[in-house]
Amino acid sequence: MLLYIHIPFCKRICSYCDFYHTTCLDLYPKFIEKIKNDITQSEGGSLKTLYFGGGTPSTLSIDDLSEIILSINRRFDTGNLKEITIECNPDDLTLQYCKSLYNIGINRLSIGIQSFCDDHLKTMNRRHNADQAISAVMNAKDAGFRNITIDLIYGLPFMTESQWQFNLDTAIKLDIQHISAYHLTIEKGTLFDRMNIKPVSEDVSERHYKMLRESLLSNGFSQYEISNFCKAGYSAIHNSGYWDGVPYLGLGPSAHSFDGKNKRWWEPSSLTKWLNGERCEIEILSSEQRAEEIIMTSLRTTKGLKTSDEKILNSARNLLSQGLMEYTNGYLKIRPEHFLISDYIICELF
Ligand code: SF4
Known part of the structure; x- marks a missing residue:
């Protein structure tokens, strides 16, 4: 089983963000009390991974x-626990904080860098600057971390190609194990939406994506999912578990859970409702819905769909002949150079 803990607090709201977050830091003590209680009240089980996501988990004190x-540790069997990840904001990662994280058993850091250009970071309303982003990675390494991933964003309307290349080159030079790179989407209600920021053209998206793949693949990374690249042996066990249908338990406001068969449930996306013990929403998937989910998640990975x-295969015939997909050794796959249009390809398949 995978365990996800959602830490909803953020000190500042990023312009593109539509994850559940809150700036009500005065509710922090109540949150800590309830999350520990929810862990104690849960059914337990044997854990493969533990993931602290957010929000900003690095707002937590050690x-x-x-x-x-x-x-x-008291509630779950952690004998087979392989990966403990925490998402961090660069400006929280002092050397002392990194050392403490390492000493309490965290073995993977996910650092929300997004860009190494100060003007991008300002426009995205991030708390850190480019120097802090680099120091964060250095501090993590000095503290002993050997499994570090960073997030980058591309397809920003105010990003030139040379700036994107600079971001990629800087990330490569940091000699880390994993990079997640996401294309900007302008979600309703976000600051970017209210600022009327327009998405980049398809041409720009394609060029950025091509640069991403070419830079990382020629520098020791391999791609294993649309947005995820790693050095050998460093794919994310937790996220891969989601795509492989492993059961997961999510605790904290807005956290989602899945029983590995057909039941999903999720906590309210409101800290106050969650603190007041409002019930989870539950969805029971039909066998068709579950089959569609498996197709969609598998096709976003380079491993593809075993079928x-x-x-x-008949529905895929045209896509195969157009070279958008391939079928090898019993696996149907989207060719990674076409991942950017995976929504269209999956739609055609259905
Ligand atoms: S730190 Fe993360 S969760 Fe918080 S506002 Fe920024 S992107 Fe959203």
């Missing part, structure tokens, strides 16, 4: 984080 981990289903 004492509180240690107590949360202690509660997890010999004649109906699916």
Whole structure:
């Protein structure tokens, strides 16, 4: 089983963000009390991975984080726990904080860098600047971390190609193990939406995506999912578990859970509702819905979909002949150079 803990607090709201977050830091003590209680009340089980996501998990003090981990150790079997990840904002990653994270057993850091250009970071309303982004990675390495991933954003309307190349080159030089790169989407209600920022053209998206693949693939990374690249042996066990249908438990406001078969449930996307113990929403998937989900998530990975289903292969015939997909050794795959139009390809397949 995978365990996800959502830490909803953010000190500042990024212009593109539509994850559940809150700036009500005065509710932090109540949050800590309830999350530990929810861990204790959960059914437990054997954990493969533990992931602190947000929000900004690095707003947690080391004492509180240690107590949360202690509660997890008491409730769950952690004998096979392979990966403990925490998402961090660069400006939280002092050398002392990194050392403390390392000492309490965190073995993977996910650092939300997004860009190494100060003007991008300002426009995105990020808390850190480019120097802090680089120092964060250095501090993490000095503290002992050997499994570091960073997030980057491309397809920004105010990003030139040379700036995107600079971001990629800087990331490569940091000699880290994993990079997640996301194309900007302008979600309703975000600051960018209210600023009437327009998405880049398809041409720009394609060029940025091509640069991303060419730079990372020629520098020791391989792509294993639309947005994820890693050095050998460093794919994210937690996220890969989601795509492989492993059951997961999500605790904290807005966190989602899945029983590995047909049941999903999620906590309210409101800290106050969650603190007041409002019930989770539940969805029972039909076998058709679950089959569609498996197709969609598998096709976003380079491994692809294991299938010999004649109906699916017939639907894929045109896509195969156009070179958008390939079928090898029983796996149907989108060719990675066409991942950017995966929504269109999956739509055609259905
Ligand atoms: S730090 Fe993360 S969760 Fe918080 S506003 Fe920024 S992108 Fe959203």
